[in-house]
Amino acid sequence: MNKTDRMLAIVLELQGRQVARAEDLAARFETSVRTIYRDIQALSEAGVPITGTTGTGYSLMEGYFLPPIRFTIEEAVTLLIGTEFIEQRFDDDYRDRANVARKKIEVTLSDGIRSETSRIRKSLRLLSPGTQEAPSNERENLGKIRRALLDGRKIRFHYSKRMADSAGSRHSERTAAPYGLVLIEGAWMLVARCDLRQDIRHFRLSRMAELIELDERFELPEHFDLREYTPLDDRYLRVWLRFNHDIAEKVKESNYHYIEDMKEHQDGLDVALRVRQLDELLQWVLGWGAGVIVLEPESLRDRIRDEVHNMLKRY
Incomplete structure (x- = not known):
């Protein structure tokens, strides 16, 4: 990194944090403290x-902001793909903001970079599952x-x-303190403390109805960090399937x-899975037709057999 790029990077680094020591900046940019x-x-x-x-350490005077001077083609494509993803998967408020942000990014690009960025974006497409x-x-x-x-x-x-082993479903009214939102395989999930269960529960947003915000306030526990949160694994049912060689790949x-484990041998591909309830696997297993058999459980x-019957x- 040359001196000009490093100095710009130092300003951007200081914009993103309150205080930075010379030693930390030197380590960040792989140079000496004297150079910093x-x-x-x-x-x-x-x-x-x-x-x-x-x-x-060093800090920028409050209120000072240095806007980005230029984006590389790769940086511009990355940001524009990000706005496209938000437009697809977020609520209308963020969709509108993402649209405005995309236009602001595009007007900062030079004609050459804008043209090349447009060409690359046309070769990429985001498709959500389902x-x-x-x-x-x-x-x-x-x-x-x-x-x-x-x-x-x-x-x-x-x-x-x-409901497990049933074509129906159970409806309940819940009051909860929302701790965070997680996008899993194209579906939004809410991590929240449920008043009914008196514990953290997960709720699929597409299964919620008549949702309202209450006047009652809550405080997020100090120890809770969504980025480090790992839910308890309650998948206790073990399943073994055997697939034909022609569909193994x-x-x-x-x-x-x-899927937890796979073992390929002369009789086919054996696959081990763990689930909460067997119905979670039913449609997936049926989708492979005669190319799969259930080894266990009975x-x-x-x-x-019942489903096929x-x-x-x-017909």
Whole structure:
């Protein structure tokens, strides 16, 4: 990195944090502390309001902001893909903001970079699992929950949960303190503390109805960090399947999230899975047709037989 690029990077680094020590900046840019001292002095002489405190570090004067001077083609494509993703998967408020942000990014690009960026973006396409865009009720719930998170208020909603070994579902009213939102395989999930269960629970936004923000406030526990949160693994049912050799590669490429282990041998590909309830696997197993057999448990073999028998009745 040359001196000019490094000095710009130092300013951007200081914009992103309150205080930075010379030693940290030197490590960040792989140079000496003495070089950082010279860069800081040059920036100060150029009019950048940097303040330094012995034993603490450097910081930018409050209110100072240096906008990005230019984007590379790769940086521009990355940012524009990000705005496209937000337009597809977030609520209407963020969709509108992403659209405005995309236009602002595009007008900062030179004609050459704008043309090349457009060419590259035309060769890329984002497709969400199952559908190209989030369901409308999911987007609506996402916006309401996001606002409740910012306001620190609880929410109330009706929740529909599919029942094991049944074609029906169970409906309940829940009041919960929203802790965070997670996008899993194209579907938004809410991590929240449920008043009914008195514990953290996960709720699929597409199964929520009549969601409202309450006046009741809550405080996020100090120890809770969504980025480090790992839910308890309650998948206790073990399943073994055997696939024919001719579809083994497709099974491997499926990246099915319940798969734990695979073993290929002369009789086929044996796949181990762990689930909460057998019905979670039913449609996936049936989708492979005669190319798969259930090795265990016997209860899933019986469930597959029953389903096939019911299918035959319809033909």
